[in-house]
Amino acid sequence: MNRRFPMAGFTSLLVFLFLYAPIAVVIVYSFNAARYGVEWRGFTLDWYLRLLASHQATAAAVNTLQLACTSTFFATLLGTALAYGMSRYNFPGKGLFQHVLHVPVFIPDIVMAVALLLFFALVRRFLAGFELGMTTMTLAHITLQIPFIAIVVRARMEDCDPQLEEAAADLGAGPWLTFRHVTFPLMMPGIVAGGLLAFTLSLDDFVVSFFTSGPGSTTLPILIYSSVKRGLTPDIHALATIIVLVSALTVVTVAWLRGRTAVKA
Amino acid sequence: MTVPLQPADANPSAPPAPAVELQHVVRRFGTVEALAGVSLSIRRGEFFSLLGPSGCGKTTLLRVIAGLDLPDSGAIRIGGVDALRLPAWKRPVNTVFQSYALFPHLSVSENVAFGLRMKRLAAHDIVRRTAAVLELTQLTPLAGRHPHELSGGQRQRVALARAIVNEPDVLLLDEPLGALDAKLRKDLQLELRQLHQRLGTTFIHVTHDQDEAMAMSDRVAIVNAGRVVQLGTPDELYDRPKTRFVAEFIGSCNAFEGRFFSRSGTLLEADTPLGRIRIELPTSSVELAEQERLHIGIRPERISLEGGRPGDNHFLAQVESIISNGPESHLQIRVGQTLLRVVELNTGRRSVGLFVGDSVEVSIPPANFFLMES
Amino acid sequence: MASATGPTTRQRRRLRRTVHFGEPLPPGAHTFRAAWLCGPSVLWMTLFLLLPLAFVITMSFAQRGDAGEIEWRFTWGNYARLLGQGALGFDPVQPVILLRSLLVGLITAVFCLLLGLPVAFWIAGLPGRWKGAALTLVVIPFWTNLLIRTYSWQLLLAPGGVVAELFTAAGLLRAGEALYPGWPAVMLAMVCDYLPFMVLPLYASVEKLDWSLTEAAADLGASPLRNFWHAILPQIRPGMIAGSILVCLPATGQFVIPDLLGGAKVALLGNAVQQQFGASRDWPLGSAIAVAALLVMILGVWLHTRVTRGHKEVGLP
Numbered sequence: 001m002n003r004r005f006p007m008a009g010f011t012s013l014l015v016f017l018f019l020y021a022p023i024a025v026v027i028v029y030s031f032n033a034a035r036y037g038v039e040w041r042g043f044t045l046d047w048y049l050r051l052l053a054s055h056q057a058t059a060a061a062v063n064t065l066q067l068a069c070t071s072t073f074f075a076t077l078l079g080t081a082l083a084y085g086m087s088r089y090n091f092p093g094k095g096l097f098q099h100v101l102h103v104p105v106f107i108p109d110i111v112m113a114v115a116l117l118l119f120f121a122l123v124r125r126f127l128a129g130f131e132l133g134m135t136t137m138t139l140a141h142i143t144l145q146i147p148f149i150a151i152v153v154r155a156r157m158e159d160c161d162p163q164l165e166e167a168a169a170d171l172g173a174g175p176w177l178t179f180r181h182v183t184f185p186l187m188m189p190g191i192v193a194g195g196l197l198a199f200t201l202s203l204d205d206f207v208v209s210f211f212t213s214g215p216g217s218t219t220l221p222i223l224i225y226s227s228v229k230r231g232l233t234p235d236i237h238a239l240a241t242i243i244v245l246v247s248a249l250t251v252v253t254v255a256w257l258r259g260r261t262a263v264k265a
Numbered sequence: 266m267t268v269p270l271q272p273a274d275a276n277p278s279a280p281p282a283p284a285v286e287l288q289h290v291v292r293r294f295g296t297v298e299a300l301a302g303v304s305l306s307i308r309r310g311e312f313f314s315l316l317g318p319s320g321c322g323k324t325t326l327l328r329v330i331a332g333l334d335l336p337d338s339g340a341i342r343i344g345g346v347d348a349l350r351l352p353a354w355k356r357p358v359n360t361v362f363q364s365y366a367l368f369p370h371l372s373v374s375e376n377v378a379f380g381l382r383m384k385r386l387a388a389h390d391i392v393r394r395t396a397a398v399l400e401l402t403q404l405t406p407l408a409g410r411h412p413h414e415l416s417g418g419q420r421q422r423v424a425l426a427r428a429i430v431n432e433p434d435v436l437l438l439d440e441p442l443g444a445l446d447a448k449l450r451k452d453l454q455l456e457l458r459q460l461h462q463r464l465g466t467t468f469i470h471v472t473h474d475q476d477e478a479m480a481m482s483d484r485v486a487i488v489n490a491g492r493v494v495q496l497g498t499p500d501e502l503y504d505r506p507k508t509r510f511v512a513e514f515i516g517s518c519n520a521f522e523g524r525f526f527s528r529s530g531t532l533l534e535a536d537t538p539l540g541r542i543r544i545e546l547p548t549s550s551v552e553l554a555e556q557e558r559l560h561i562g563i564r565p566e567r568i569s570l571e572g573g574r575p576g577d578n579h580f581l582a583q584v585e586s587i588i589s590n591g592p593e594s595h596l597q598i599r600v601g602q603t604l605l606r607v608v609e610l611n612t613g614r615r616s617v618g619l620f621v622g623d624s625v626e627v628s629i630p631p632a633n634f635f636l637m638e639s
Numbered sequence: 640m641a642s643a644t645g646p647t648t649r650q651r652r653r654l655r656r657t658v659h660f661g662e663p664l665p666p667g668a669h670t671f672r673a674a675w676l677c678g679p680s681v682l683w684m685t686l687f688l689l690l691p692l693a694f695v696i697t698m699s700f701a702q703r704g705d706a707g708e709i710e711w712r713f714t715w716g717n718y719a720r721l722l723g724q725g726a727l728g729f730d731p732v733q734p735v736i737l738l739r740s741l742l743v744g745l746i747t748a749v750f751c752l753l754l755g756l757p758v759a760f761w762i763a764g765l766p767g768r769w770k771g772a773a774l775t776l777v778v779i780p781f782w783t784n785l786l787i788r789t790y791s792w793q794l795l796l797a798p799g800g801v802v803a804e805l806f807t808a809a810g811l812l813r814a815g816e817a818l819y820p821g822w823p824a825v826m827l828a829m830v831c832d833y834l835p836f837m838v839l840p841l842y843a844s845v846e847k848l849d850w851s852l853t854e855a856a857a858d859l860g861a862s863p864l865r866n867f868w869h870a871i872l873p874q875i876r877p878g879m880i881a882g883s884i885l886v887c888l889p890a891t892g893q894f895v896i897p898d899l900l901g902g903a904k905v906a907l908l909g910n911a912v913q914q915q916f917g918a919s920r921d922w923p924l925g926s927a928i929a930v931a932a933l934l935v936m937i938l939g940v941w942l943h944t945r946v947t948r949g950h951k952e953v954g955l956p
Contacts, residue, residue, distance in 0.1 A: 008764065011757035018754070019780055019834055022791035029794055078680045085676030088660065089669045097677075100684055103692075106940050108892025110909045111929045114916055115691035118698060118926070143687040146680055162660060166333050167366035169353040169661025171380035171431065178661065181379075185370050197782070204784040207894055211916075221786050228790045228899060240787040247783045255775040334658050352663050 023244055030237035047238040057223065057239060064219040067134060067209075068202040071141035076195045078142070079149030080187070086150070087157045101147045113211035116140050120212065132214035140212045141202045148201060149194035156190025189261035193254045200250045203243065282345030284309045284435050284467035285330055290339030292325055292491075299325040300336065301491035307435075307484075312461050312468045314478040317488035318514070323471045324363075326488070327437050330469065331360045344434055354383070359428035360437040363444075365420045367412040373423050374399065374408040380431040398430040401460075418449050425457075429464060438470045442477065454481055475515045479503070487511050503564075505547065508638050512562050519568075519605045520637070523559040532631065535559050538603040542578045545631035553636040560637040563629060565608040570596075571615065573628025580627040584619055598625065692933070699926035709922060717927035733911070737931060740908040743829065744887035750830045751837035751886045752879060759841035759878075763848070774842065781835045789899045792828045793819055820902025828896045833889070837882040840947075844878025880946045888939030892932040908932045 030048070034041040051057050086094065104112065116136070124130045164186070168178040206221035213222060220243060227236045285307040292300040299322045307313045315323040328334040330341065332353030341348040348356055359380065368376050374395055381391045399405045402422045412420060421441060428436055441457070442450045458481050461468050472478050478485050479499040486496045487510075495507045506512035509520055523537035533544040533554050544561065546554055553559070573579065582598040582605070589595075589611060596607045596619070605627075619625060656663045699717055702710040723734045762773045780788060796802050796818040803818055818824055852870040861869065894909025901910070908928060915925025 008757045008761040012761035015754045015758050015834070016776070019777070019831060021795060022788040022828075022831060023780060023783060025794050026787055026791045078683060081676045082680035085673045089673035089676070091670050091673035091677065094673075097681060097684075100689065102940065103688060106889065106936055108889065108894070108909065108932050108936060110892065110894040110912050111692075111695070111933050111936075114912060114925065114929050115695045116687070117916070118694050118922070119687070119691035122694060139687055143683065146683065150680070161364065161366060163362055163364060163366040164368060165660040166353075167360070167362060167368070167661075168379070168383075170331055170333065170358070170360045171427065172354045172383035173379075174352070174354050175662045177383055181382075182368060200782050204782070204786075206784070206786050221784060224784075224786050224790070228786075228793075232790070232793065240784070240791075244783050244787060248779050251779050251782045252775060255771065255778075259771055332658070333661060335656055335663060353658070353661055 026237050026240045026244065029234065030241040032234065032237075035234065047235040050235045051238045051242075054235065056218075057220075057235070060218045060220045060223040063134065063217055064203060064221075067137055067141060067219060068199050071138050071145060071202050072195055072199045074138075075142045075145035075149055075198050076191065079146045079194060079198075080153050080191050082146065083150045083153035083157060083190075084187070087154050101150060104144050104147050105151075109205075109207035112140075112144070113208045116143075116208065117211045132212055133217045136212045136214070137209050137217060137219070140208050141205065144205065144208065145198035145201055149191075149198050152194035152197065153187060153190040156193075157187060160186045189257060193257055196250050196254050196257075200247050204247060281309055282342070283307055284311075284344060285469065286340075286342040286345075287326075287330075288340040288342075290326070290329060290336045290341060292322075292329060292334065292336045298491050300329070300339075302339070303488075303491070303493055305486060305493060305496070307467060307469060309467055310465050311483040312458070312470065312481060314470045314472060314482040314485045315488055316472060316475060316478040316485050316514075319473055321488045322491040323473075323488045324439055325491075327360070327439050327469065327471050330435070331358050331437055332356045333360075357434040358437060359431050359433040359435075360439065361421075361424045361428050361441050363439040363441070365412075365424040367420055367423055367427075369412050372409050372411055373404060373415070376412070376423055377404075377426045377430055379427060384431070394430055398426045401429075401463075402426040417444055418453065421445065421453065425460075429460070429466070433466065435467045435469060438468060440472055441470070442474075443472075450477070457481060479515065487514060489514075505549065505635050506562070506637060509560065509562070512635075512637060516564060517606065518562040518564055520560065520562045521603060523561050525554065525557055525559060528554055533636075535561065537561060539578075539580055539600050542629075542634065543576075543631040544634040544636070546636070553638065562635050562637055563605075563633055565595075565606045566610075567629065567633040568605060568607045569628045570598075570607060570609065570619070570625050572626060573630065577628040577630045580629075582625050582627045584621055584623045584625055587619060587621060594619075598627065600627065695926045695929055695933075698923055699930050701923040701926075703921045703923050717924045720924060721927055721931055733928070736906055736908060736911050736928075739906070740891040741887075741935070743826075743907060744890040746826065747829045747833055747890045748837070748883040748887040750826075751834050752841075752883060754830065755834060755837040755841050755882065758838050759845045762838075762842055763845040774839070777835050777838050780831075785832065785895055786899075788832065789828050789896050792824055792831075792900055796824050796827070819900055821904050822901075824900040825897050825905050828900055829890055829893065832893075832896065833886040836885040836889070840881040840885060841875065841878045844875040844881075848874050877946060881943055884939050884943045884946065888935055888942075891935050908935075 031043050031045070032040055033044040033046070085091075086098070116139075120130070120132060120136050164182055165178050168182045173181060204221065206225060209219050210222055210225065213219070220239065224236055224240065227233060283306045285305070287303055287305045290300050290303045291298065301322075303322075303326060315326060317323050325334065329336050330343070330348075332348070332351065332355075335349070343356060343358060368379065371379070377398060378391050378395045381394060386394075396405070399408055402425060404419070404422055404426055407415065407419060407423075412423070415423065421444075425441070438457075442453055445453065454477060457468075457470075461481075470478070470481065479502075482499060484496065484498055485502055487494045487502065489510055495502060495511045497505075502511060502515055506515065506518070509518075512518040512520065521538055523535035523542070526534040526536050526541065528534070528546075531546045531548070531551075533546050535542055535544060542561075569577075580600045582600045585597040585599050585604065587594060587596050592611060594609045594611055596609065598605050598607055607627075656665050658664070659669070698709070700713050700715070702712050702714050702716065704710045720730065721733045721737060723729055723731055725732075758777065762770055762777075765773055794800070798818075806818060806823070848871065852874070853866050856866045856870040892908055894907075894913060897905045897907045897910050898913070901907075908931065912925050912928045912932065915921045915928060919925075
């Protein structure tokens, strides 16, 4: 096919360069010894060291990880149960709910952020002491993550042959044993993939976090944003590089997992 | 835990209960009646086939026996025990699925051992029995592989092994050879038959391939539109098909109508488009002969073009077409207004060859005709 | 024990069950199971998604008092502002922002299409094993922090940098002017961000191409260009349209990119919402703008569903 469009390969290379330019630039500049400006002044690891020593960055990192872990945990529980329920059983309003489920996927993040901000402001009126902070951010993240996990797990379940559970029953496995030995092991790759993607989503989220955060609940993306607004410093590049590599690694892991455990006919 | 075949309080000197008994089983899907009142009695240890075209309900019947589906009405007994109060995992029945349904996350030996693990047998028992069945189905070198690494024929064997290792009272096979190519299918037909004789288990086998059903079974039930149309041994079905559907589903036949003329004992005379013919009736068809309008059939290979014996029906016919495909010749001959299909073996013994347009003497023994219900 | 003729009444009652994936279930079991499996999530989404959105919609009909507080009197005023009806006559600010955002979305889609087509074709032409890897490569940037990918354009487009020199040499940039903040930076970042959204559906269409049509066309004497136009383009149209929708409509609601790279010169829907909830403190108007963005999004999803009906296009990276 590529012989028909010999230019496709070359053009694609250019496009890929364009696509990865921003990421590459950040990585490169994280090692740039220049304090200001964009000229290359030599290789250095100083900025990484500065980062590790920065109290601000460490606190933000702790917040980010804590937020990601907590929200992913609960979202995985809720999302997996949801995916299982929707792929196996019917209930009134199921069709409508499917559309609702897709809303967080497509909604502009600013709209979501603003909606949650208003909602939490309303709750604060009625619930004394309720403030914006880690709790509100966790609640927001879970809301964003549930649809992703549900979609991934459901896709995985739909790939599996429904007759497998009948075969298990035929061979003497009651409902619980079937779930434990057949259904759940087959769902696992989907759950893991969904969980990893949800984790990345939480790590990367900025807009919703920004609007639902309070003092003391700064996350890494919020830290980067305020840094960009105040004036870029190279240790931010170091931070960005680390985040980018973590995200890339997660995506590659998920892709590799999906390839390895793909349901082969 | 599966329920044993014979209830504990059964009379030991009474004849053993049939392996599977169905009474007026009905299953509807919306307005479609997949099973429209099926009654069957399948004997212990027999190789029983359900044969019919796609969509006739045979797979539904199998699923109902396995417990993977519940009938809307009717009774099912497995070994004399009411099966309807047992869910699928408690019935002493195992199924070989058409798509094999092998567990992709388990190896071959884990797949095979699955049923034994569910029964909570001791580990060494599981290992021993699994190894024995893998040996029986020639799967031992593949024990550690996973289903996606196997060929179609190998997967079929695993599905079979996984079912028989549990030593079920009844083994259900849903078109087990459907996905395999012709040569493999022939080999596996033989293997299945040998397996059946070795194990002595009741096999209930579903297929749309009439050659397969006829070759492997002790008895065959022809199913159409959710009903059992005819039940009998392969020979009975072939020689005495009850309806035109059965006659044309198994093999082919020439069918025409006739009018009752006279009957003396088992010899029936009828007026047909071929003229007056004599039909030798078996005792089972005697009532059919009482009707005014008769439906008569004759198999193409039971029409002789090489002279016959006294007592045969004789006609003069014209050869309309001849197609030879090597071992056989397929001819169309015209007797009066009726076109008959004839199949002959090319034995090479014919002194003079046949050509289109020739006149030929046709002889049909009275016993070769059969009467059908409609 | 069963009678010889048929089931007892108790058996007949049990017969009304259905077998679901090998397990017999009494009638009503479906809904009960769905309730405790899906119930928590349904409640959650209602509480933390539908309720907040409903609140936004409600607020969009409220009024901003003179001191910045919210007056709960029903008014269409905010939506009127969106359409240009200001307090002192025709006020083009909001409608221009809306239209500009849609235009930005469209232009982004066009550029993504141009850049995405060669990539889609190239991936489709790869040997099987490498396709997955190539697609993952396309998708990785999507899962990387948008903030990082956006601010890095500040580095890329800094005056004195490679890109700025190129643009000056090409005459697209006057000396002394900076690429960022401004429209070039925003557009570059937009196209770069939304490219994966275009490549995936395009690839799904290209993958299913029937090449025999091009062979037939060549056989009948068509030049490569006409071949492409008549034999290939119609076949990949669903992928092109799906991809365009997936790019154009989310792009209208984008906030981070215009915020970081646009400076004061670029005002899009996303910035407008943030401004009303931030500096301007007009929450009702901000809500109305947010609702507008939401409606654009819903329109996009509906269009996408309609276009991809019958074609199994990839929706999510």
